[in-house]
Amino acid sequence: MAVKVISPGLSTTVQDLGRPGYYHLGIPISGGMDRFALRVANMLVGNDEGAAVLEAVFMGPELEFTAPATVAVTGGDLPPKVNGEDRDSWSAFQVKAGDRLSFGFLKGGARAYIAVSGGIDVPVKLGSRSTYTLGALGGHEGRALKAGDELAVGGGGGPGKGAVPANLRRMPGNPAELRMLPGLYWHRITSAAGKQFFADTWKVAPEADRIGYRFKGGTALDFVPREQPFGAGSNPSNIVDACYPYGSIQVPGGTEPIVLHRDAVSGGGYMMLGCVIAADMDLIGQLQPHAPARFVEVTMDQSLAARADRQAALQRVRDHLGL
Amino acid sequence: MSIRFSFGGDEHIFAEVSESMSLEAFFTSLSMTNAVKAAGIRGVTEICPANASFQIKFDPDRIRPADLLKELQSMEGAASKSDATLKTRIIEIPVFYQDPWTHETLMRFRERHQDPSSTDIEYAASVNGYGSVEDFIAAHSGSPWFVSMVGFVAGLPFLYQMVERKRQIEVPKYLRPRTDTPKLTVGYGGCFSCIYSVRGAGGYQMFGITPMPIYDPNQKISYLTEEMCLFRPGDIVKWKPIGRDAYDAAVEAVEENRFEPVIRDCSFSLADFNRDIDGTNAKLMEVLHGR
Incomplete structure (x- = not known):
């Protein structure tokens, strides 16, 4: 059983839940940017939640199946079609040998997750099938898919598990509200700059990908004056190169914040204001360029409560599907 | 050298040994990260030493952030006194x-x-x-x-x-x-x-x-x-x-x-x-x- 790539879309990669354990070498965790959608796609086709799927951004691929399979598409609103006929997202459907899966135009969100029963069976590299394109590691030949690629699919997978209604899904609001725990080098900016950072409505910049999302349209930061420490560099936003947490918000030159995501650069020389909490990282994966967003200050207790909420939301989907 | 700890969201602790770069700061960071590795603290998933700082990624479902912070702080004294040889x-x-x-x-x-x-x-x-x-x-x-x-x-x-x-x-x-x-x-x-x-x-x-x-x-x-x-x-x-x-x-x-x-x-x-x-x-x- 295989999936043939007829056309690849804009940038379609193989992703699972990621590759933890190598960040100290500069190899990021990778994996789906919207892991909630990735898990649900797998649940719908009867896979383990962490099986490898395809992540398509902004534009869907066209795929041909060599054998019957169960398929589900979740995440952003990228309408699936089988041989040109509409199918529902967030819902399992069947394909036969020779069927073609294609997609209409993106109507909402940014990334769709395409799960196939049995999972995409590319070689496991450092414990994961996820693609890290910058390091040419994992996935299909370490890169985004191209026309003519053929992907093996693992055996098994069931008849499909029904559908997930809209009230059990999660998409960013308008503006998106990204909860953030201030910290790291937050003390480097003035308190007025800190207040303004949360007051501003930002817009996703065109430079938004799996490494990180840049935001623009807010107020430039005022730094607390200091003599720059040895080795840091001359700009007030410079620090001695340090580790960058996932979700950390760096502000090169104090102008445009960048939130690092699943293919993060693991370190560098820019100060960070804190991190978007883990519970809201999925939302960033569904933001298109120009989408408005605000950063909302939370405490550690609120971060942990949000985390518990996300786990409960996932459990509600499992319960609904009878898993 | 007193280490400045800060949470990076709910899954990271960031530790700045020194604002400025020096081999002393690097060796303190290295001995701290080696000590954390050796301690085998539950819930710690990644340990990343850096130039004059380090970062620990953890699973807050397995260890409370405040408890991990306390453990790290308790290691600080030993790390700063450790013998800087490699x-x-x-x-x-x-x-x-x-x-x-x-x-x-x-x-x-x-x-x-x-x-x-x-x-x-x-x-x-x-x-x-x-x-x-x-x-x-x-x-x-x-x-x-x-x-x-x-x-x-x-x-x-x-x-x-x-x-x-x-x-x-x-x-x-x-x-x-x-x-x-x-x-x-x-x-x-x-x-x-x-x-x-x-x-x-x-x-x-x-x-x-x-x-x-x-x-x-x-x-x-x-x-x-x-x-x-x-x-x-x-x-x-x-x-x-x-x-x-x-x-x-x-x-x-x-x-x-x-x-x-x-x-x-x-x-x-x-x-x-x-x-x-x-x-x-x-x-x-x-x-x-x-x-």
């Missing part, structure tokens, strides 16, 4: 300074540079008070360098010059980062040299290129079959200036998978180094050259 390796890296590929790239991004009328290495030589690029290359390649961090992208080493502070080279980063850097570029930003392991964006000044791969995701290159990434924090590097012919010969050897890097085991003591920098470096060179 069993490590010294690795020779051939460098083709002022090569045509980084030259072509730096010319494409001139409008992002502090001094568009000169090249990166001319600018670096001038702001560090060297009369010529040749003198600057002699300084850059004349002393060993300490790998004080691995990261940014897969396997990229940050290298700290092993000379007294007044002799250390410092160069600002590009005004705005480039969107392209050739693979295996030898770069410089702040007080750090680096080797770009893969092609991509970068803000460091570009001085030259090495023919010697330092990252191989396919694990085919003879000295990268066990580990994809050559460098580990604590490695010591010596640059070896080479010309076009030696560069081409090395590239051919790499392509035929018969390139053999010069890598020797050595030891390093921070106390010995601080007592006698030139003497320590001279001994390292003897180890490297097998004398």
